[in-house]
Amino acid sequence: xxxxxxxxxxxxxxxxxxxxxxxxxxxxxxxxxxxxxxxxxxxxxxxxxxxxxxxxxxxxxxxxxxxxxxxxxxxxxxxxxxxxxxxxxxxxxxxxxxxxxxxxxxxxxxxxxxxxxxxxxxxxxxxxxxxxxxxxxxxxxxxxxxxxxxxxxxxxxxxxxxxxxxxxxxxxxxxxxxxxxxxxxxxxxxxxxxxxxxxxxxxxxxxxxxxxxxxxxxxxxxxxxxxxxxxxxxxxxxxxxxxxxxxxxxxxxxxxxxxxxxxxxxxxxxxxxxxxxxxxxxxxxxxxxxxxxxxxxxxxxxxxxxxxxxxxxxxxxxxxxxxxxxxxx
Amino acid sequence: xxxxxxxxxxxxxxxxxxxxxxxxxxxxxxxxxxxxxxxxxxxxxxxxxxxxxxxxxxxxxxxxxxxxxxxxxxxxxxxxxxxxxxxxxxxxxxxxxxxxxxxxxxxxxxxxxxxxxxxxxxxxxxxxxxxxxxxxxxxxxxxxxxxxxxxxxxxxxxxxxxxxxxxxxxxxxxxxxxxxxxxxxxxxxxxxxxxxxxxxxxxxxxxxxxxxxxxxxxxxxxxxxxxxxxxxxxxxxxxxxxxxxxxxx
Numbered sequence: 001x002x003x004x005x006x007x008x009x010x011x012x013x014x015x016x017x018x019x020x021x022x023x024x025x026x027x028x029x030x031x032x033x034x035x036x037x038x039x040x041x042x043x044x045x046x047x048x049x050x051x052x053x054x055x056x057x058x059x060x061x062x063x064x065x066x067x068x069x070x071x072x073x074x075x076x077x078x079x080x081x082x083x084x085x086x087x088x089x090x091x092x093x094x095x096x097x098x099x100x101x102x103x104x105x106x107x108x109x110x111x112x113x114x115x116x117x118x119x120x121x122x123x124x125x126x127x128x129x130x131x132x133x134x135x136x137x138x139x140x141x142x143x144x145x146x147x148x149x150x151x152x153x154x155x156x157x158x159x160x161x162x163x164x165x166x167x168x169x170x171x172x173x174x175x176x177x178x179x180x181x182x183x184x185x186x187x188x189x190x191x192x193x194x195x196x197x198x199x200x201x202x203x204x205x206x207x208x209x210x211x212x213x214x215x216x217x218x219x220x221x222x223x224x225x226x227x228x229x230x231x232x233x234x235x236x237x238x239x240x241x242x243x244x245x246x247x248x249x250x251x252x253x254x255x256x257x258x259x260x261x262x263x264x265x266x267x268x269x270x271x272x273x274x275x276x277x278x279x280x281x282x283x284x285x286x287x288x289x290x291x292x293x294x295x296x297x298x299x300x301x302x303x304x305x306x307x308x309x310x311x312x313x314x315x316x317x318x319x320x321x322x323x324x325x326x327x328x329x
Numbered sequence: 330x331x332x333x334x335x336x337x338x339x340x341x342x343x344x345x346x347x348x349x350x351x352x353x354x355x356x357x358x359x360x361x362x363x364x365x366x367x368x369x370x371x372x373x374x375x376x377x378x379x380x381x382x383x384x385x386x387x388x389x390x391x392x393x394x395x396x397x398x399x400x401x402x403x404x405x406x407x408x409x410x411x412x413x414x415x416x417x418x419x420x421x422x423x424x425x426x427x428x429x430x431x432x433x434x435x436x437x438x439x440x441x442x443x444x445x446x447x448x449x450x451x452x453x454x455x456x457x458x459x460x461x462x463x464x465x466x467x468x469x470x471x472x473x474x475x476x477x478x479x480x481x482x483x484x485x486x487x488x489x490x491x492x493x494x495x496x497x498x499x500x501x502x503x504x505x506x507x508x509x510x511x512x513x514x515x516x517x518x519x520x521x522x523x524x525x526x527x528x529x530x531x532x533x534x535x536x537x538x539x540x541x542x543x544x545x546x547x548x549x550x551x552x553x554x555x556x557x558x559x560x561x562x563x564x565x566x567x568x569x570x571x572x573x574x575x576x577x578x
Contacts (some may be wrong), residue, residue: 100488107455111462150539201489209367309559
C-alpha cells in the first residue's frame with residue numbers, strides 16, 4: 001500500500017483551481033493503487049480552513065507547513081520542506097501543478113531525490129497499478145505516453161485539463177512548523193509587482209480571448225475586453241506573436257511558441273490566422289472558436305466553431321448575445 | 330566573466346512531425362534541425378554579458394549525437410567562443426541530461442550558466458533547475474532580464490500575473506525567456522570564423538533513463554468544426570452551441 005502526495009500551491013492564503021485539480025488526479029491514482037491521497041500546503045499562518053477545503057477534491061489528509069517565511073514562494077525555502085515531508089511518509093508518487101511555481105520547484109525536488117520528472121501531463125491511465133501518463137511533445141504535434149520506472153514517480157499536471165472531483169470525504173489536517181533559515185538561502189525574492197487584484201494569467205484562465213493582427217490597431221482591443229468582461233471573472237486576454245512583436249500587447253499575453261502554452265476550457269481566437277507557432281500554444285484547449293474574415297485561415301482547421309466575417313461586426317454581437325445569455329442564468 | 334550556455338538541437342518548429350516505425354520516436358526524414366529558439370535567447374543573453382563586461386568567454390555545451398556539431402557551429406557563428414559536445418547516441422531523459430551536464434560543469438569556472446527556459450520539442454522545462462540542484466548552486470527560472478551586482482545577479486521573472494525581482498548569489502543557473510533577448514543573426518564573418526573556433530567532443534556520462542517511452546502518437550484530429558458565415562443568426566447559433574453543445578459558457 002502506498003499513498004500519493006499532491007503539492008498544493010497557495011497564493012495569499014487562497015488555494016486555486018489548478019491545485020485542486022492536482023489533488024483530484026492524486027486521488028484517482030491513489031484509489032487505483034489502494035492508497036489514499038494526501039496533500040501538502042506550504043505558507044504563512046492561517047491556512048487551516050483553506051486546507052480543509054481540499055477534502056472535496058479528494059484528499060483524505062493534508063499537512064500544513066506554516067511559517068512566515070513560507071508565505072511567498074522561494075525555492076530555497078520550499079525545497080527542503082517538501083523533501084523532508086516526502087521522506088516522512090510512504091509515497092508512491094508526488095504531483096505538482098505545471099504552474100510557474102510547479103515548473104520551478106518540481107525539477108529541483110526530482111534532482112535532489114535522483115529521480116526523473118514527467119512534465120506537463122495531460123492524461124493518465126493506470127494499468128496493473130502502474131500509472132501511464134500522456135504529455136504533449138513537439139508543441140502538441142505529437143503526444144508521448146510514458147511510465148516512470150523509479151519511485152517516487154514525480155509529475156507536473158497541466159492546468160485546466162483534469163476535472164476536479166466531487167468527493168464527500170473526511171480530511172485529517174496536521175499542522176507543523178518547519179525549520180526555515182532565510183540566512184542560508186542563495187536566492188532571495190526582492191519584490192513582486194504587477195500582480196493586480198483579481199487579474200487572471202492567460203496560462204491559468206478558464207477562458208482565453210486572444211487577438212491578432214486582424215484587430216488592425218492596439219486601440220481596437222476594447223472589443224476583446226468587452227467580450228472578456230461578459231464571459232466572467234476567470235477570463236484572460238491572449239495575443240498572437242505578431243501583435244506582441246509589434247509592441248501592441250505585452251509579452252505576458254503571448255500564446256504559442258516563445259510565449260505561453262494554454263489549455264483553457266474555451267479559447268476564442270480573434271483575427272488570428274493561426275501560424276504553426278500559435279497553434280502549438282493552444283491546440284490542447286477543450287473548445288476552440290475562431291473569428292476571421294479569411295475562410296482559408298489555418299486557425300479554422302483547428303477550430304470546433306468558427307465565424308467567417310468581420311470581427312468588428314461579429315464581436316459586439318457575440319458580446320451582446322453572451323450578456324443576454326448570462327442575464328437569464 | 331565566463332558564461333556557459335547549454336543548448337539543444339531540435340526539429341525546426343515549422344516541421345511536420347511524423348511518427349517512425351518503432352512508434353516511440355519521430356521520423357527524421359526531411360526534418361531540418363535548429364537550435365531550440367529559447368536557447369537562442371540564452372546565447373544572446375550570454376553574448377551581451379561578454380560585451381558588457383568586456384572580457385570572459387562564452388562556451389556552448391550540448392548533449393546529443395554527432396549531428397549536434399552543426400548546432401554548436403551555428404551558435405559559434407552567433408559569436409560564442411568555444412563549444413563542447415557531450416556525445417550520447419541513445420535516449421536520455423531530463424535527469425540523465427542534467428547529470429551529464431553537471432559532470433561537465435562541476436569544475437567549470439563559469440559564474441553564469443544559461444539555459445533556454447525549455448527545449449522546443451520535449452518541452453519539459455526541467456534540465457536547468459536540475460543541473461543547479463545537482464551542483465548545489467542558485468537557480469532562477471523564466472528570466473526575462475538580468476543585471477549584475479556585487480557577487481549576485483538580479484533577475485526579472487515573468488510569472489503568472491506579474492513580474493518578480495529575484496536576487497541570486499553567483500555562480501548561478503538562469504533559464505531565459507524571450508524578454509529582451511531577441512537573438513542576433515549570424516553574420517557572414519561570424520559563420521566563417523565559427524569554422525575555426527574550438528569544438529571539443531567527448532562521450533557523455535551516461536545514466537540509464539528512468540522514464541520509459543511506451544508510445545508516441547499523433548494528436549487526435551479535431552472533427553471538422555462548425556464554421557458559419559457571419560450573420561446575426563450565426564452569432565446567436567454559435568453562442569447557443571457554446572452553451573448547450575460544448576458546455577463552454
